[in-house]
Amino acid sequence: MIDLRSDTVTRPSREMREASAGAEVGDDVYGEDPTVNELERRAADAVGMEAALFVPTGTMGNQIAGRVHTDHGQEVLAERDSHVVKWELAGFAQHAGLQVRMVDGDDRGVVSPGQVRESYVAEDLHRPGTGLLCLENTHNSKGGTAIAKEDVDAVCDEASELGVPVHVDGARLFNAVAALSTPAPELVENADSVMFCLSKGLGAPVGSVFAGSEGLVERGRRERKLFGGGMRQAGVLAAPGLLALENRERLAEDHENARALAESLDGVGGLRVPTPETNIVLLDTDGTGRTAEEFLGVCSDEGVLGVPFDEHVVRFCTHLDVDSEDVEAAVERVSSAL
Numbered sequence: 001m002i003d004l005r006s007d008t009v010t011r012p013s014r015e016m017r018e019a020s021a022g023a024e025v026g027d028d029v030y031g032e033d034p035t036v037n038e039l040e041r042r043a044a045d046a047v048g049m050e051a052a053l054f055v056p057t058g059t060m061g062n063q064i065a066g067r068v069h070t071d072h073g074q075e076v077l078a079e080r081d082s083h084v085v086k087w088e089l090a091g092f093a094q095h096a097g098l099q100v101r102m103v104d105g106d107d108r109g110v111v112s113p114g115q116v117r118e119s120y121v122a123e124d125l126h127r128p129g130t131g132l133l134c135l136e137n138t139h140n141s142k143g144g145t146a147i148a149k150e151d152v153d154a155v156c157d158e159a160s161e162l163g164v165p166v167h168v169d170g171a172r173l174f175n176a177v178a179a180l181s182t183p184a185p186e187l188v189e190n191a192d193s194v195m196f197c198l199s200k201g202l203g204a205p206v207g208s209v210f211a212g213s214e215g216l217v218e219r220g221r222r223e224r225k226l227f228g229g230g231m232r233q234a235g236v237l238a239a240p241g242l243l244a245l246e247n248r249e250r251l252a253e254d255h256e257n258a259r260a261l262a263e264s265l266d267g268v269g270g271l272r273v274p275t276p277e278t279n280i281v282l283l284d285t286d287g288t289g290r291t292a293e294e295f296l297g298v299c300s301d302e303g304v305l306g307v308p309f310d311e312h313v314v315r316f317c318t319h320l321d322v323d324s325e326d327v328e329a330a331v332e333r334v335s336s337a338l
């Protein structure tokens with residue numbers, strides 16, 4: 001099987017398993033796990049923030065952001081197709097009592113400063129006030145688009161003028177970094193917090209990071225506890241996370257593979273496949289006469305897996321466990337399936 005469903009399907013390497021087995025550990029709820037402490041230090045440095053918190057999932061990292069930045073009952077601004085809107089069980093409403101005000105980004109998921117200003121709600125007798133702006137980079141649903149520093153900065157400046165903090169859902173932040181050649185600390189320098197996943201393209205079995213100022217991260221630590229995410233000898237998870245940080249440089253390979261996949265499949269049997277910016281390839285199946293589900297059915301018979309994103313949109317994702325030969329094989333199999 002060539003598994004292109006997601007970059008979350010990677011298995012931990014032998015080195016990661018060995019690092020886990022040999023990790024120095026302690027009780028992290030007492031702050032005594034040296035491996036977790038080291039990961040949090042290095043993760044904070046990687047994004048240029050004061051401090052970082054190791055969390056089990058990206059979802060928990062985003063939900064912690066929702067709670068630490070806002071007062072219960074405020075509004076949060078988020079792009080309509082973003083993960084926090086579509087795929088987190090309305091967690092902002094459930095966990096932070098937030099009303100989500102959705103903004104239509106452009107076709108790459110970019111939100112403009114004008115939209116932030118228009119959607120901003122000032123607190124008064126009748127209105128709850130905007131407590132947070134949440135951005136997503138890379139933008140998953142729009143095909144892994146890497147949003148440039150100038151676009152991030154423009155909305156951060158606008159939000160800052162309005163007194164609204166900014167959280168970046170950077171589940172795939174380092175894919176954006178690789179695609180844009182902008183160091184992570186520069187890309188998020190005007191945001192107040194960022195979440196990134198160790199468990200996606202970076203290849204760790206488990207774990208994400210929430211980063212921000214020391215004060216924010218200290219509050220985040222209490223929220224993590226509230227979510228039941230205070231972990232004990234979590235160094236066995238942080239050790240592979242440290243190795244995952246070393247995989248940042250190789251994400252460019254995934255992007256090359258994604259580009260090769262898209263260029264080879266575009267036009268095959270009526271498929272329309274725009275060239276991706278990072279590791280996410282969106283295939284429009286309309287011209288093949290098949291729905292996304294039907295297309296995935298014939299692909300799966302040939303040993304290629306993807307996920308449906310819409311009636312006629314399929315996502316293929318390249319990752320650490322897929323090399324250029326796998327991509328060539330996937331192209332042959334999909335072509336013969338069609």
Ligand SMILES: *Cc1c(COP(=O)(O)O)cnc(C)c1O
Binds near residue numbers: 056057083208
């Ligand atoms: C995967 C993902 C998350 C959530 O990460 P989990 O670890 O799966 O909870 C959040 N945002 C985006 C954009 C993602 O792709």
